Every structure is written in C-alpha cells, then in structure tokens.
Amino acid sequence: MDISTRRMINSLAEDILNVYDISVPIQNIGDIVEILGGTIQKETSFSDGAVEKEGDGFRIIVSPYQDEKRERFTIAHELGHLFLHMGYRTNKELWARQENNIYHRIGSSEKEYQANEFAAAFLMPASEYLTVLKRIADGNVVDTSKIAEYFNVSVEAASNRGKFLGYLRW
Known part of the structure; x- marks a missing residue:
C-alpha cells in the first residue's frame, strides 16, 4: 500500500471518530457499531469476520472463537471494508450497488491490508498513539504491552501500529 493511500485511510478513520464524537480509547466497539447504524452477530461459519449490507445499515459477523482483543480488531477491520470498499456513508453510488455483497476477512489482498x-x-489514532507512547516511554525503551493495554488491542497490533507510524523500529 502506498503512502498516499495510507494517509487517506488514516484521515478517514480520524474523520469518522470526529464526526461521530467517538472517544479513544474505544471502550465498547459494539456501541460504536450501533451508533453507526449496524449490528454485530456471532456465527461459527466465518473464519474471523465479515460485513454485509442489511437494509439501510449493515451487519458485522464475527467468529465466537476469537478473544476480546482479536474480536475488537476484527470488528474495526470490517468497519474498514464498510467505509472503504462498500461506500457506507462515503459513496452513495457504491453503497447502492452492495446488495448481496459480503466482505470476508480472509487472505492478504490489497483490500485486506487497507x-x-x-x-x-x-x-489507535496516530496522535493518541504518540501521546501514549511519550507517556510510557522510558528513554529509548518502550513497553508496547502498556500501549496495547491502553488501546485494548494485542501487543502485536500495538507494535505494528507504532512501526507503521514510524514511532518504533522494525
């Protein structure tokens, strides 16, 4: 994924957080899905998750076999498909074409990376991440488990986010 696409995606995520007045760290992602007009359903037939149009809103389907942190990331991932690839509240024409389309969280395509x-x-918005990083850093030593705990994500997700933002070394 090129840097301009990454910037656009980060800007869109920040815009959604701002427009819907969503506080970070997100405490209950299920409440956020409801605010956005969707529902969450657990089904064993999906490897991790999926999203589909349902009436004027949407439905996110998640596997019940994920731990809480993985489930939160899966739901946020499906929101990514919803806004980026399905056009929900961002592209009326694209959204209108979403009948019978379902996005599954499988594989490693460009859309999955996005x-x-x-x-x-x-x-983990960039500015909030940096604030937390500065607060917990001890010189050049960063305990990413504390960042992960703050955002309620896995250590791997917190570490990768810091690396992609250029705040942590690969």
Missing part, C-alpha cells in the same frame, strides 16, 4: 490499516487507525 481494512487492517483502517482498523489500526480507528482503534
């Missing part, structure tokens, strides 16, 4: 970037930016 949805992952959205999820990370939505759960």
Whole structure:
C-alpha cells in the first residue's frame, strides 16, 4: 500500500471518530457499531469476520472463537471494508450497488491490508498513539504491552501500529 493511500485511510478513520464524537480509547466497539447504524452477530461459519449490507445499515459477523482483543480488531477491520470498499456513508453510488455483497476477512489482498490499516487507525489514532507512547516511554525503551493495554488491542497490533507510524523500529 502506498503512502498516499495510507494517509487517506488514516484521515478517514480520524474523520469518522470526529464526526461521530467517538472517544479513544474505544471502550465498547459494539456501541460504536450501533451508533453507526449496524449490528454485530456471532456465527461459527466465518473464519474471523465479515460485513454485509442489511437494509439501510449493515451487519458485522464475527467468529465466537476469537478473544476480546482479536474480536475488537476484527470488528474495526470490517468497519474498514464498510467505509472503504462498500461506500457506507462515503459513496452513495457504491453503497447502492452492495446488495448481496459480503466482505470476508480472509487472505492478504490489497483490500485486506487497507481494512487492517483502517482498523489500526480507528482503534489507535496516530496522535493518541504518540501521546501514549511519550507517556510510557522510558528513554529509548518502550513497553508496547502498556500501549496495547491502553488501546485494548494485542501487543502485536500495538507494535505494528507504532512501526507503521514510524514511532518504533522494525
């Protein structure tokens, strides 16, 4: 994914957080989905998650076999597909064409990377990440588990976000 696409995705995530007055760290992502006009359903037939248009809103389907942190990231990932690839509240023509389309969280396509970037930016906005990083850093030593705890994400997600933002070394 190129830098301009990454910037656009991060900007979109920030815009959604601002427009819907969503506080970070997000405490209950299920409440956010409801505010946005959707529902969450757990089904065993999906590997991780999926999103589909349902009437004027949407439905996110998640596997019940994920831990809480993975489920939160999966839901945010599906929100990425919703806004980026389905046009929900961002592109009326694209949204109108979404009948019978369902996005599954499978594989490693460009759209999957984009949805992952959205999820990370939505759960861990860059400015908030840097604020937390500065607060917990001890010189050049950063305990990413504390960042992960703050945002209620996995250590891997917090570490990857810091690296992609250029705040942490690969």
